[in-house]
Amino acid sequence: MPLEAHIKEHPAYFHRFDALWTPTVLILDSNGEERYRNEGYLPKDEFRAQLELGLAREAFMNKNWSEAERRYGEVLDRYPNTKAAPEALYWKGVSHYKATNDHTVLGELAEQFKQKYSDSIWALKTLAWDH
């Protein structure tokens, strides 16, 4: 569900939601909790990928692990060459782990990061699982 908040029409919304810069995009869950924030312009594909990351994050934060894993997988499939992709790979694996409690998933994730996105900060976050 999309809400438009233009600074000239609804300046109070900027204060209400702590938007200090434009463009800012927020994704709130159905209870009104902020789950994602993006500030500043991005190229079209990077922006789309970020929005889909935001929807995946919303599912993750609501402990909807299967939906989160599916959404992160979609980011990877649709935008494999964006800056969002390594983050999506990381959280896809974590979502799977949260759903299954199968810790071998995390080691496999570390292996995957050796093959792809190895220079990302997300790869560094998997080093602890690399045995």
Add this chain to the structure above:
Amino acid sequence: MLVQWKKDADEALAEAKAAKKPLLIDFSAAPA
């Protein structure tokens, strides 16, 4: 696909809650 943007935050929050859907808010200062 044409996006049907809401203009009222309280209304949008209530609709999102009823529909159990997330709400996207676009804060802009761009000229109309």
